Amino acid sequence: MTQQHNILKYWRDIEVFNLPGFNKNAVLLDLNQILPWMLDQTKTKDNYKWRYTLFFGKIGNSNIISYLNTLLKSEQIQDWQELVTGFSCLSALILNENGSIEQDSYILASYILGINALKSGKDLSTISEELEKVKEDFLERHNILDNSSNSHQQSDKPFCLTQIQNEIAYLSWLAPWLNSDIKVFVLKEQVYKDSEAVISFLNSFFLDDLNYLTSIKTSEFSPSLKQYLTLKPSIDKRRDLIKDKQHLFEALNPCYLTMGRWPSKIEYGLYSAQSAAVNTIFKDLKDFEGIQGVNGPPGTGKTTLLLDVIAEVIVKRALVISDLGCDHIFDQGHNVIPKENGFDLYTYPLNTKLQRDFGIVVASNNNAAVENITKELPAKSKIDNETFSKASYFSNYSQRLIHQPSWGVLAAALGNSENRALFKQAFWESNEKENHFGFEALLYSVYKKTDNTDLYAREFEKQNQKFKSLTSEFTQFQSLSSKFHDLLPQCIENHNQKDKHLSEIILIDKKIKDCVDREKILLNQKQELENDFSKIESTLGVLSLRKPSFLFFHKLFKTSDFKSWDAQASEILQEFNKINKQISDLKNQIDSCLKNIKDYQLEKKALGLEIEKLDEFFIYYNDIKKELNHKYGIDTNDICDFKFLDKSIKQIHLLNPYHSKKIAHLRSEIFLTALKLHENAILVNAKKIRNNLNAYFQLIQNTIKTDDKIYQNLWDTFFFCVPVVSTTLASVGRLFSSYSKQQIGWLLLDEAGQATAQSVVGLIQRSKRCVVVGDPLQVEPVVTMPVELVKRLRQEYRVDIAWSYSKTSVQQLADRISKYGTYMDVSGTDKKIWTGFPLRTHRRCDDPMFRIANDIAYNGQMVKATNLTFEEESLAVSQWYNVSDQVILQDRHVVIDEVRLLKEKIFQLRSSGFNKQIYVISPFKSIARYCHNEFLYDKKIECGTIHRFQGKEADVVFLVLGSDPRSQGARNWVSQKPNMLNVALTRAKKRFYVIGNKNLWGNCDYFNVMAKELK
Structure with missing residues (x-):
């Protein structure tokens, strides 16, 4: 067993104790009444059906953690510490509209078996097998198998009261440590007719991937995963881009400049670090496998960078299409997928040059980040409509995908089964009642008329000539500019x-x-x-x-x-x-x-x-x-001449190297023409594309199974048509059901500072190239597991603390192996940590927010864009409203006078005519909940802890500090790192108001800097 296997096993055992979330919409099932699925059902809307999800038990997460702490003899939680909130359950299952159990829908919470293993001193490595056995036993336990058949088919009889009571008894036997009755809850919902029956709570989303990876040899790991699990990074190969300007200059060489550019406003180019990061990504990863970490503080253009990466990947595939011609997009022959019920599916193999290299997956632990990229890519608001008024990529079929004007089918949100079903409905299927002509119908109509195919073939040649002309012009520019740079x-x-x-x-x-x-x-x-x-x-x-x-x-x-x-x-x-x-x-x-x-x-x-x-x-x-x-x-x-190295690093970060309106326009046109090449190649090959996509949608809805080769071909066909797929990390295992390595060409992992280290290993194994973007100085991964349990499991496998579930994130592990980056101070120590490619030009916040955040978190390395100023006469200057009188506390941290003052200040803002969004942020959940309830009447006032606001921004932000004056521990916890304050500060574009005891908080680390800045 290798050390890498030990790390994976440690992470796997951690995931056993994942607490599945309880669906807040589920209601208590009254077992004294007729079961709801036994009653006559009201009619659903068209193409929808009823579904019932049963949840057995509603257990407070804090109670489970408390029991684990008792079991492990851990130290009790301090009274100032935030308790784990929310609820979990013991098991769940799905019933169809007739009350019959959906195939393979029963699931037992793994933490129950984990607790039992801890109590008995057993190894945790067999938990997954035990979970599968429990699932198999479920059918026999409740006599659900159809005795009239020799096969192991399930009975279609409705799940009855006796079976519910038997399940309650079984769970009581399995979890004797529970000190409360097990109640049953039901979630009744209308779901799309083709949506897969998946429990809304799951055990660890990563457990299956971790089990698979611990069972194979390290030689079977993908190169990217091997790099991710590197035990000793090559420190001597690191290139410090802040300390040594020469390295940054080399990365800005136009010979690495990408042909494609996202068609945003042509007046604006990437800043030096953004441009160098994109250049380096394609220089180092284009023809190879691996991981590149990008360290992006708030407002430094991480999303802008990712858009250019996406544009270039699409252009790279267009270059292959251009060389192949529209008649050689597919190889000869076909494949057959047999179906037990219905006709066999015939699929066609894409040209091998178009496989595995170009699929783009944008993933994040943050739902908002995934949602943003999916909405932004097709949105007209994200491109320069004035300059690129004719920009279009199957735009007639993208309007139903987002609730705003759209210019193309650029992305699909496929993370969960409901999203997959909705995307299929909106994009693929037709709806006569709504006069909606789906993409499947378009493809069918094209190949049924051969003159249409010929028409698109001619259009392909026309667009190909334009594409070659544009790329030739770019090559001439690139040759001249790189010659200059090389001089x-x-x-x-x-x-x-x-x-x-x-x-x-x-x-x-x-x-x-x-x-x-x-x-x-x-x-x-x-x-x-x-x-x-x-x-x-x-x-x-x-x-x-x-x-x-x-x-x-x-x-x-x-x-x-x-x-x-x-x-x-x-x-x-x-x-x-x-x-x-x-x-x-x-x-x-x-x-x-x-x-x-x-x-x-x-x-x-x-x-x-x-x-x-x-x-x-x-x-x-x-x-x-x-x-x-x-x-x-x-x-x-913006021409990197002999004066470049004489400039200060801050001056360099404000440059737009080799950018001009003309070059931006040229590169954007290359990208848009690349899309037109894709569009016409698809229409010329409409029949084969239609067959493959028809099979693809059945594949992702789990209605067909196939081998890895066909699986890969279907995915690459979809990526050929829809370049980007977005998903949360939690949904990866179900979306990409094959364990085949390097099946995804490009993984763009956003907000990676929030993701736990183990949450991406399955996705990295499936990916050829990984761009990991985030900031370890913003929101960190949420850790709910007892410290003693994390420590015990780590020591059991002799794993270094660098791999600790509670101490590190995906971003930190990706940064440590990145060649390009810089060193940052570690808060509270004299140590430094290596971070990935440093983006440093900030365009979001005005002072004093920018100045404070730059001081407390980034060693003054960030540079404020010179033209960034906000004039808002109606707003009072950013300041600290001191509340230090006698304190009336509620729910441990809520200071009533602070909330009263908050309401007064917001009332003044609204009275002055300020009607925009306002964020109210607090370090403590109790204060966030209290404020939320106080402002339910105003939808433009959003309250929460920092986790709610990662990746968001507003003109005005209030930070409500609270805390018991007698509890210094609470304030020490908030101020142990700059992360919380950094995130709060950098949500505010124009004004930042602090409400709290300045005398107490002003003596805390990082807050003392803010106390000096804000009067």
Whole structure:
């Protein structure tokens, strides 16, 4: 067993104790009355049917946790700590409109078996098998099998009172620790006729995936999962994009720029970090498998980034379609899916070049995040309608998918069975009463008329020529801009070389001047000596005339006259020779100076020629820059030239590298034309697409089973037509029923800071490439499990705390293995943590919210967009309303005076004419509930804890602090990390008002920073 298996087993055992949520719409079933499914049913609306879900037991989650704490001898929860809220149940099952049990619909809560295993000291590894056995035994236990048949078919008899009472007795035996009677609740609802019978509560959504992964060898893990479970990240390969601007510059190279761009306003481009992140994602993941973490603080454009990723994946597939042509979208032959009831299904294999690489799944633990992406992609409001007025992708079939004007079928929300059924109804099926012509009918009508197929084939060729022309134009731009970008190292080297040469010339000029000055001095000295020499020559001449007669005899006899003359002559001659030698030496020195001057001048000339060559390069470099500016309209500030590395990191983050309206328009047109290629390729191949999609919708509604090859083909056919599928993490196991690895081309995991580490392993195993986007400094995963249980299971498998269910998130695990990122301070310590690709340009909040959040959470790394200011004269400035008088408490944390002041301030806002959305946020659930009840009359006032508001924004936010003045522990809990305050602050665009005891909260970590900022 590997350490990776130990980690997975630890996570699996954790999931056993998942507490299934109780449906709040279920009502108590009166067992003394006739059971509701035994009564005559009222008529449902068209295409809908009745369904009954029975829930056995309504157990407070806090009671279950309390029992676990007692069982584990854990420390009791402090009085200031938030209790786990909500309810769970013991088991559930689904009945159809006749009261018969739906096939395989019974489920027992796994935590019951988990508790029993803890009590008896048994291993938890067999829980899944025990759950399956309980499900199988259920039919026999209640005598539900049809005895008239030799098969194991269920009886269609209605579920009766005796069977309900037997189930209650069974559960009482199975869970003897319960100290209350087991009551039964029923949820009666109208569901779409084709919706799958799935319990609205489930055991852990991830248990099956974790069981599967613990049963296979690590060699069978996908490359992305292997990377996710890396025990020791390669720290030496990390590239710090905040500390070293060179790494950011390299990531901005236009050779990595994506062809496709989401058709948003062409005036706006991606900021440096956004652009570099998209570039890096496709540079590193396009042809490979793996994970890239993106660290996105609030308001830094995470969704904008994801839209461009989606656009580029669609363009990448269009490039393949363009090369294949519309007649080779499918390979030869067909596959048959036999059906027990009805006709066999014939499906057709997509060209292998179109499989596994292009399907996009957007997933999140946050329902709102999933909903947002599904609504935003098809919405006209998310594109530049003025510039791209003709943007359309099967737009006639997208209007029913969202409740606003739509431009294309870009995304499908398929997470739960109801969503799958509704999507099929809205997109695929026709409705004569509503005069709705479904996509299935469109495809049928096309291939029934061959002239239509020919028409679409011609249109495909027309769009293909346009696509090739646009991509060729982009390639030319990309070639020129990347050439310019690649010249920077040479440009810097040449600048340094020129500076060096100029310095050398200055030095040479000084040397020449020194030589010239020296020459002048030497010439002066020579002239003086020559003057002296002339005088001595004259003296020698005079002395020669005065020499004694008969010099030979005087010299022979050494007469006094000779001695006198000879002494004079010798002295003068000695001086003569001395001066002559000095003049000769000076001549040599002067000649040397002249030679040096000449050599220096030659050296200077050579350097001048070198500088001329360098200047030619600079002219070439600047000519390219001018061309990028004049031909493509790129502002010179957004061209990454030799000044780039001299800018501060904050200045760099405010750039829109290589962006212009013209380039944005070109790239958007490439994306929109790529969609047109898809559209016409689909219509040319209408019959095969129709057959495959018909089988696909049966596949996802679990009415057919097939092998992995056909399964993959059906999914890729759907992705070919609808590029993006969104789902919550909880629904992945049912939506993607095959365990086949790398079946999804691109996984875009949003708000990953909220997701528990184990919640994505099944999805990562199924995915080829994973882009993990989030912020570990915002909402963290909700942890309800007892600390002692988490600790015990972790120690049992000897798993490092880095993998702890209660200490880490998907975002943190993805960040630690990301090559590109930066280091951030860990709150309350002197340690630093590595985060993924850092987005840092903030466009949501005005000051002081931005300034405070940047200080407490991001080490001042965020940069506020320079044009971001909000003027709202009717709003009071952001401030802290201090409430510190005698406190009247309710429900532990609610300070009545704070709520009273909140109501007063909101009344003032409404009276001043401010009628927009207002958020009321509190660290404590009790305060959020109390405020919610106080403002039920105003739908534009939303109250909750921070978890409710992740990913949302409003002009005005109130933070109501509350807490018992005597309970410092409550305030310490809220302020142990910057996360809670960071999220609250960054929901507010214009104003942020704090209500609470400033004296108490102002002494808490992070809140003390806010106390200084807000008066």
